[in-house]
Amino acid sequence: MSNFVCDPYSRELDSDPFPIYKRLRDEYPCYWSEPGDCWMLTRYADVTNAARNWEVFSSASGNMLDDIPERTGVTLGTTDPPRHDHMRSLIQFAFGRQQNEYLVEPTREIANKAIDKALEAGHLEFISDYSSPVTIGALSYLLGIPQDQSETLRAHVVQILQTDPETRKKTQASMDSFQWLKEYTGSLLAARREKPTDDLLTYILQAEIDGKKMQELEVQMTSLTLIMAGVESASSFMAMLALNLADHPDAQRRLVNDPQLMPQVMEESLRYNTSAQRFRRTASRDFELHGETIRAGDKVMNCYGAANRDERQFPDPDTYDIDRRPKQHLGMGTGKHVCIGAPFARMLVRTAMSAFHERIPEYHRVADQLDWIPSTTFRSPVALDLELP
Numbered sequence: 160m161s162n163f164v165c166d167p168y169s170r171e172l173d174s175d176p177f178p179i180y181k182r183l184r185d186e187y188p189c190y191w192s193e194p195g196d197c198w199m200l201t202r203y204a205d206v207t208n209a210a211r212n213w214e215v216f217s218s219a220s221g222n223m224l225d226d227i228p229e230r231t232g233v234t235l236g237t238t239d240p241p242r243h244d245h246m247r248s249l250i251q252f253a254f255g256r257q258q259n260e261y262l263v264e265p266t267r268e269i270a271n272k273a274i275d276k277a278l279e280a281g282h283l284e285f286i287s288d289y290s291s292p293v294t295i296g297a298l299s300y301l302l303g304i305p306q307d308q309s310e311t312l313r314a315h316v317v318q319i320l321q322t323d324p325e326t327r328k329k330t331q332a333s334m335d336s337f338q339w340l341k342e343y344t345g346s347l348l349a350a351r352r353e354k355p356t357d358d359l360l361t362y363i364l365q366a367e368i369d370g371k372k373m374q375e376l377e378v379q380m381t382s383l384t385l386i387m388a389g390v391e392s393a394s395s396f397m398a399m400l401a402l403n404l405a406d407h408p409d410a411q412r413r414l415v416n417d418p419q420l421m422p423q424v425m426e427e428s429l430r431y432n433t434s435a436q437r438f439r440r441t442a443s444r445d446f447e448l449h450g451e452t453i454r455a456g457d458k459v460m461n462c463y464g465a466a467n468r469d470e471r472q473f474p475d476p477d478t479y480d481i482d483r484r485p486k487q488h489l490g491m492g493t494g495k496h497v498c499i500g501a502p503f504a505r506m507l508v509r510t511a512m513s514a515f516h517e518r519i520p521e522y523h524r525v526a527d528q529l530d531w532i533p534s535t536t537f538r539s540p541v542a543l544d545l546e547l548p
């Protein structure tokens with residue numbers, strides 16, 4: 160009898176999930192985690208099926224293992240069709256009114272200011288000095304949030320998404336930050352109601368299909384989710400991409416010399432090391448898989464990051480290969496809940512990393528060991544110090 164145990168709250172899974180994922184895929188493809196009180200799916204075919212089969216794998220009780228109850232059933236990520244379809248069409252419509260190309264110049268400007276500062280200082284902690292301020296700056300343009308709020312916003316979002324690995328619960332600080340963000344979003348929306356402007360929050364407020372708008376609470380919680388998802392996923396993803404390039408100097412050199420490679424570097428990084436590793440579903444009915452029975456009401460962790468390393472789908476999956484062009488990766492999910500911020504995120508990362516490489520064409524990481532954020536969903540180093548030659 161094996162004594163293998165996988166705990167989704169463990170620091171081991173935060174810091175190096177890939178050997179654990181491999182064991183799960185090979186030996187326990189439908190794994191009941193006692194400490195996590197959830198099933199874990201890791202094979203590409205199973206994860207894809209669960210992400211697409213919303214009738215069985217519901218998001219309506221939350222899409223994070225330790226989701227905040229106030230979010231469930233009222234946001235884009237935490238509803239099922241038909242409510243989700245309606246909300247998604249409205250948000251998609253609002254996103255469609257905002258051309259990403261308008262955001263390229265402001266993003267470059269914010270990026271260059273951050274690079275000026277780093278070069279002056281002579282060192283760079285990539286997350287707090289670059290990926291985070293640039294992401295929040297660009298997201299603030301998209302949503303119409305004042306630029307001077309970026310540090311405060313980041314601090315609250317980082318706090319909300321983390322889980323205490325000891326208690327397996329959100330901390331009081333985390334809940335306080337959630338309340339702060341809820342009130343802040345409410346005040347932004349109230350200002351847009353009074354004085355509409357050309358930004359995504361105004362468009363979300365105005366969006367209407369067949370004479371139907373979103374309910375007040377849905378607008379507030381979905382706007383809050385856009386801020387939370389945007390700040391954490393995009394900034395962490397940029398950090399993962401920089402980390403991959405720091406660890407693969409050949410790929411770094413090739414990209415710096417040929418910026419046209421950026422789209423394929425981005426897609427391979429989303430496959431190899433997505434910042435959005437694991438999302439939760441809840442079974443709506445009993446479901447048989449690999450000889451196990453997932454019971455109605457059971458929580459299921461759908462491990463996108465593990466599916467992306469499945470050799471049944473991607474040959475030689477642990478090799479970071481920028482020539483791979485992995486079209487079918489799950490780094491941004493799939494099915495009804497596939498990332499709605501993906502075009503914005505791709506614009507942001509492409510623009511910010513191109514600006515970075517123009518001014519900093521070579522970089523290495525300082526520490527061999529990294530500390531990773533405690534999260535059942537996201538993967539990111541706490542800090543990424545880079546040495547600039």
Ligand code: HEM
Pocket residue numbers: 210218222235236237247384385386388389390392393394396433434435438439463489490491492493495496497498499500501503504505
């Ligand atoms: C590279 C950065 C990003 C990554 C890796 C990422 C990843 C993901 C993934 C995997 C999902 C699916 C969640 C699930 O299956 O439950 C998702 C959904 C979502 N993402 Fe992103 N995301 C990124 C950037 C963004 C940005 C910048 C925004 C906002 C501007 C955003 C907003 C959302 C929202 C609202 C959803 C829920 C969509 C729905 O349920 O219909 N994301 N994202």
